[in-house]
Amino acid sequence: MRLEMSSNRQQRLCVAMMRNVGGVIVLSLLLVFVQLAAGESFSPPGTPKNIICRSPEKETFTCWWEPGSDGGLPTTYALYYRKENSDTVYECPDYKTAGKNSCFFNKNDTSIWVTYNITVVATNALGRAFSDPVEIDVVYIVMPNPPEEVTVTVIEDTNWPFLRVSWEPPEKADTRSGWITLIYELRIKLENEDEWEVHPAGQQKVFNIFSLRPDSTYHVQVRCKPDHGFWSEWSGTTFVKVPDYFPRERSMWILIAVFAAFIILTFTFIWLSYMKIHNLKHYVLPPVPGPKIKGFDKKALKNGKFEDIFSSLVVSDFPPTTSNYEDFIVENLEVFVPEEQELIMEDSKDLQDDSIKSENSTCDNDSGRGSCDSHTLLIDKGGGDKEEALQSDQEGSQDERVPTSPEEVMEEDLLACCDEKNSPDISEKVKFTPSLISPLPRYNLMNQPNPPEIGKKHCLSDSLLNPDSLPSYFTQPPSTKNDFRSNPWECNFNHKQHPLHPQTTGKEHLQVQNEISWVHVDRTEASLGVQAPSVRSTEYVEVQRVSGGNMVLLHPVSAGQENSGTMSHQTEHYSRVKTVNNDSGLLLLQKESTGEEMGICLSEEEVESRATSNGYTASITPTSEKPMVGINSTLPILDDRMASGYVDTATMFGLPTY
Amino acid sequence: LPGRLKISPLFVALVCLAFCSRLSRMKAASICTNSQTGCHFLSLANLFDRVIHHSARMHGISNDLHSEFELYFLPSKNRVSRNCHTSTILTPNGKENAQRIAREELTEVILKLLLAWRDPLWHFHQNMARHHKFNNLSSNKSLEMSEMVHELRKGVQKVAEKMQMLGIISNSLGTLGSREALLASDSPEWRLMNDYNLLYCFRRDSNKIQNYLKILKCRIVPEHGC
Numbered sequence: 001m002r003l004e005m006s007s008n009r010q011q012r013l014c015v016a017m018m019r020n021v022g023g024v025i026v027l028s029l030l031l032v033f034v035q036l037a038a039g040e041s042f043s044p045p046g047t048p049k050n051i052i053c054r055s056p057e058k059e060t061f062t063c064w065w066e067p068g069s070d071g072g073l074p075t076t077y078a079l080y081y082r083k084e085n086s087d088t089v090y091e092c093p094d095y096k097t098a099g100k101n102s103c104f105f106n107k108n109d110t111s112i113w114v115t116y117n118i119t120v121v122a123t124n125a126l127g128r129a130f131s132d133p134v135e136i137d138v139v140y141i142v143m144p145n146p147p148e149e150v151t152v153t154v155i156e157d158t159n160w161p162f163l164r165v166s167w168e169p170p171e172k173a174d175t176r177s178g179w180i181t182l183i184y185e186l187r188i189k190l191e192n193e194d195e196w197e198v199h200p201a202g203q204q205k206v207f208n209i210f211s212l213r214p215d216s217t218y219h220v221q222v223r224c225k226p227d228h229g230f231w232s233e234w235s236g237t238t239f240v241k242v243p244d245y246f247p248r249e250r251s252m253w254i255l256i257a258v259f260a261a262f263i264i265l266t267f268t269f270i271w272l273s274y275m276k277i278h279n280l281k282h283y284v285l286p287p288v289p290g291p292k293i294k295g296f297d298k299k300a301l302k303n304g305k306f307e308d309i310f311s312s313l314v315v316s317d318f319p320p321t322t323s324n325y326e327d328f329i330v331e332n333l334e335v336f337v338p339e340e341q342e343l344i345m346e347d348s349k350d351l352q353d354d355s356i357k358s359e360n361s362t363c364d365n366d367s368g369r370g371s372c373d374s375h376t377l378l379i380d381k382g383g384g385d386k387e388e389a390l391q392s393d394q395e396g397s398q399d400e401r402v403p404t405s406p407e408e409v410m411e412e413d414l415l416a417c418c419d420e421k422n423s424p425d426i427s428e429k430v431k432f433t434p435s436l437i438s439p440l441p442r443y444n445l446m447n448q449p450n451p452p453e454i455g456k457k458h459c460l461s462d463s464l465l466n467p468d469s470l471p472s473y474f475t476q477p478p479s480t481k482n483d484f485r486s487n488p489w490e491c492n493f494n495h496k497q498h499p500l501h502p503q504t505t506g507k508e509h510l511q512v513q514n515e516i517s518w519v520h521v522d523r524t525e526a527s528l529g530v531q532a533p534s535v536r537s538t539e540y541v542e543v544q545r546v547s548g549g550n551m552v553l554l555h556p557v558s559a560g561q562e563n564s565g566t567m568s569h570q571t572e573h574y575s576r577v578k579t580v581n582n583d584s585g586l587l588l589l590q591k592e593s594t595g596e597e598m599g600i601c602l603s604e605e606e607v608e609s610r611a612t613s614n615g616y617t618a619s620i621t622p623t624s625e626k627p628m629v630g631i632n633s634t635l636p637i638l639d640d641r642m643a644s645g646y647v648d649t650a651t652m653f654g655l656p657t658y
Numbered sequence: 659l660p661g662r663l664k665i666s667p668l669f670v671a672l673v674c675l676a677f678c679s680r681l682s683r684m685k686a687a688s689i690c691t692n693s694q695t696g697c698h699f700l701s702l703a704n705l706f707d708r709v710i711h712h713s714a715r716m717h718g719i720s721n722d723l724h725s726e727f728e729l730y731f732l733p734s735k736n737r738v739s740r741n742c743h744t745s746t747i748l749t750p751n752g753k754e755n756a757q758r759i760a761r762e763e764l765t766e767v768i769l770k771l772l773l774a775w776r777d778p779l780w781h782f783h784q785n786m787a788r789h790h791k792f793n794n795l796s797s798n799k800s801l802e803m804s805e806m807v808h809e810l811r812k813g814v815q816k817v818a819e820k821m822q823m824l825g826i827i828s829n830s831l832g833t834l835g836s837r838e839a840l841l842a843s844d845s846p847e848w849r850l851m852n853d854y855n856l857l858y859c860f861r862r863d864s865n866k867i868q869n870y871l872k873i874l875k876c877r878i879v880p881e882h883g884c
Contacts, residue, residue, distance in 0.1 A: 059753055085741065111751045113862050139865055178876035178884055179753045179869070203883070227714070228721070228865070 013091045017078075020123075024076065027125055043071035044127025048101075048120040051134045054143045057172040058112060058180055058226070061105050061138050062098040065120045065131065073124040079103040084115040112138050142229035145170035147184060147222045152240040155208075161245055163188075163209040167222045170232070182224045187234070191217040215244035702820050703882040706875040709813040713871055716806040717864040719799050724857045726796055731854060742859035743848040744774050749866055756873050762827045765818050768870050771863050772811035778848040779804035782856055803860075814871070826878055 046068020055061035067077060079092035092103035116138075120131040147167040154161050165186055173180045183203055187196040190213065201207045201222075212218070218241075221234040275283065700708075747770050750756040756764070783800040821827045851859070876884035 085745075107752070107754075112753075113749070113751055113866060137862070139862075174753065176876065176880075176884055177753070177757060178872035178874075179756075181872065 009090065010088055013089075017091075020076065024123055024125055027074070029125065042073050042124075042126055043069075045069065045071045045073075045075040045122040045124045045129045047129040048077060048122050048131040051118060051120060051131060053116075053118065053134070053136050053141050054230070055110075055138050055141050056143065056145055056170070057174060058138060058142045059107050059172075059174075060110050061136075061141060063092075063103045063105075063118060063134075064098070065101050067101055068122060068129060070122075071124050071126060073126060075122050075124040077101060078121045078123065080119050080121065082117040083111065084117075110138060114138075140228060142180070142226045144173045144180070144182060144224055144226060144229070144232045146232045146235040147224050148235070150220065150222050150235050150238045152218075152220050152238050154240065154242060156243070156245070159245070160210070160212075161242065162212065163218065163220075163240060163242070165207045165209065165220055165222070165238075167205055167235070169205070169224065173224075173226075181227050183227065184222060184224045185231075186220060186222040188218055188220050191219065191239075196221075212242045214242060217241045702817070702824065702826075703875075703879040705813075705817045705820060706871070706879060707882070709810065709817055710868065710871050710875060712806065712810050712813060713864065713868040716803065716810060717861070717868050719803050719806070720857065720861045720864045723796060723799055723803065724861045727854055727857050741851075742855075742863070743778070743851065744771060744859065744863055747771060747774065750870075756870065757877075761821075761874065761877065764870055764874050765814070765821070765827065768814055768867055768874075769811065769818070771867055772807055772814060775807050775860060775863060776804075776811070778851075778856060779807055779860065781849075782853065785853070810867070821878065 048065045048067050050066045051063055052065075053061050053063040063079060065077065065079070067075065079095075080089050081092070082089055092105075093109055094104040094106065095102065097104040114137065116136050118134045118136065122129040122131075148170055149168040150165065151167070152163055152165050155164050165188075167184070167186075169175050169182050173182060175182055181203065184201040184205070185198060186201055186207055187198045188209060189196045199207060199209070217239060220238045220240060221236075223232045223234050225231045747767065749767055749771070750759050750764075759767075779800075783797075783804045786800050787797055818827070822829050848856070875882075
């Protein structure tokens with residue numbers, strides 16, 4: 001039946017064709033005559049091209065073609081097709097539904113899994129044109145419509161909202177019966193961007209999009225494709241606005257962090273502005289202390305005069321001979337104030353003190369020169385800081401009192417060349433840090449404002465001075481010969497230079513102090529310039545009194561002292577409290593053994609040590625004129641040797657120090 | 659008691675027979691139930707999904723081979739009218755036709771098609787391998803294609819059995835399908851086809867098979883993805 005129908009149809013088509021052709025020919029002839037009269041040229045039509053057939057649902061399909069040139073004449077187009085394995089030619093049933101230059105095949109005319117052979121013919125008055133045949137199978141030309149009902153919603157259940165896109169397959173495509181299987185694809189972009197983000201969605205009809213930018217608008221489009229076919233067009237754009245969201249907790253923390261950072265920055269700026277730049281620079285990069293060598297001319301070094309520079313460093317008489325030994329003497333006053341307040345003056349004939357020695361020296365009190373190690377006077381106090389404070393105070397006081405060169409300040413030599421009597425009250429040790437003496441005064445020094453002072457060595461103790469008593473000691477100028485108690489205890493140390501230096505006058509009291517007691521050294525400034533009477537020789541501290549407290553009073557011994565019951569000793573023996581060794585303290589004064597050059601310590605003065613339970617008293621004994629008076633009461637321990645002016649610590653305590 | 663003793667072995671034997679037959683029947687019906695662990699019970703929908711997926715894969719391979727053949731072997735412009743040997747099998751050519759046809763018929767058509775292509779594909783593969791017309795990849799594809807037809811037919815048979823068991827389709831399927839299929843496969847027409855026509859015809863037929871299976875599934879078990 002179908003074949004019959006087709007043959008009838010063919011016949012009808014042929015007739016129609018012939019009629020059309022006849023009409024066209026007549027028309028074209030007329031036109032040709034007209035144009036011949038007018039003088040124009042005509043041509044047969046060009047061939048139609050690019051025949052494209054598409055099926056939206058695999059049930060119908062449409063073919064479109066491109067017409068060629070019409071040759072100046074009205075041209076008609078016709079589409080003819082043949083089905084597979086049949087020679088029957090059919091014409092397009094519908095030229096209108098799909099628009100111009102198209103042919104629409106409805107359901108009845110469409111066969112699936114059948115090959116169509118399609119040809120388009122263009123006809124005008126002068127001729128025909130046949131297009132190339134096109135073979136199609138409807139199964140493989142399916143291009144569906146875009147998906148429909150695309151809806152985008154913002155899901156705000158959690159802190160981070162997301163988009164849910166949903167759509168429906170195109171209406172014409174029958175997916176419900178399984179006839180067509182579609183797969184989908186969607187794309188999204190921000191409103192003001194150009195690039196789309198494409199997401200394949202498979203066969204599902206719902207899709208979620210995360211990681212959205214808050215407070216912005218998105219464009220969404222969807223398209224579909226059958227499993228063997230063409231992609232549809234993109235659906236119409238769906239607009240969606242994402243609300244402005246921000247998790248509350250996060251925002252609070254951010255706010256706090258910003259605020260804290262702001263406060264920190266403010267404080268930093270204030271602090272920076274407070275500290276001046278150079279202060280800051282000093283704070284961050286502290287200046288490196290340069291070398292301070294006495295006699296070393298930095299400027300000369302820069303100038304490049306090496307000879308001058310190094311000459312100052314060279315000691316011409318190195319290695320030193322015995323006569324120069326005093327230059328290297330390190331006088332160390334170690335005042336130990338034991339609880340028994342014993343001061344032991346050791347009669348040592350040591351010549352050289354060149355280093356700090358421990359209490360356990362191997363010196364024998366009867367040994368000669370050089371056989372004894374130099375002993376340091378260790379004044380051991382409970383509070384080391386107090387000792388340092390005392391030291392610094394003394395330094396400071398000396399700076400006040402005497403414009404000493406910094407080199408002198410740096411030289412810390414302690415010389416306690418006094419006879420000291422142990423005081424039972426002395427319970428602590430006064431420790432003087434030993435210092436190395438360089439023979440600077442002999443040579444050109446940088447600044448010698450006061451030659452007399454050059455040779456002075458400041459005897460420093462580690463003990464603290466009573467701050468109350470300090471002022472009294474630090475008022476005396478160096479040159480006065482009056483008694484003054486305010487001078488810190490000072491020893492002239494460099495014997496050789498004594499002729500060079502004026503005597504220092506005045507008493508100097510050394511106060512050694514610790515929390516328990518302090519040793520007060522009262523020193524009368526007496527220069528024993530043996531060689532040059534005008535020059536002060538080394539002054540020695542003599543122990544004036546050893547009081548019940550822990551105070552050792554040392555005062556310098558003047559050569560001119562007339563209380564020279566001890567004078568006979570003075571020339572020979574110098575007692576210096578080396579160590580006061582006890583369980584609690586030992587005061588020892590190292591004796592200077594150089595006879596004539598060295599100052600003579602009068603050792604008969606008792607060391608007065610007073611200690612109050614709470615405070616410290618400065619004892620100032622007017623001892624400039626006379627020797628100490630009173631050993632008597634306070635030094636029970638002292639024996640006749642002490643009365644003679646010196647105390648031999650070793651014999652006193654039986655120390656195996658020799 | 660002697661009487662009882664005599665009866666009991668016979669009774670036991672009868673009971674055993676009954677049980678054995680019952681077991682065999684049960685075996686034929688279902689391998690396992692849902693409650694048993696380690697045994698995967700396949701529903702009809704699952705079976706349909708598997709065969710549909712299988713047929714899609716088969717169609718994909720045939721499509722690739724056809725394109726490759728068209729690319730390298732460039733058949734002559736004047737195409738001889740293709741006469742697929744399966745054209746004798748009546749198949750619905752549209753959606754309405756396919757929906758109008760009975761389920762049993764549709765299943766039968768599928769099985770016929772699959773059976774009709776078993777031998778031609780096998781020979782095709784042998785031909786390709788012997789004459790080294792394909793590269794290794796394509797040769798593997800042709801082998802896979804021929805195997806797939808075989809497996810897919812078994813799968814569809816299983817689906818048909820299941821449907822018959824569930825009462826969805828009648829039991830008249832088995833006999834009818836096999837007879838016609840055997841006729842089709844015995845026809846010598848397929849030997850006359852050249853390679854290109856064979857590939858062209860099989861591409862179309864595999865598409866038909868896939869489409870028919872989808873229609874069948876959405877008619878029988880529409881709740882799963884239709």
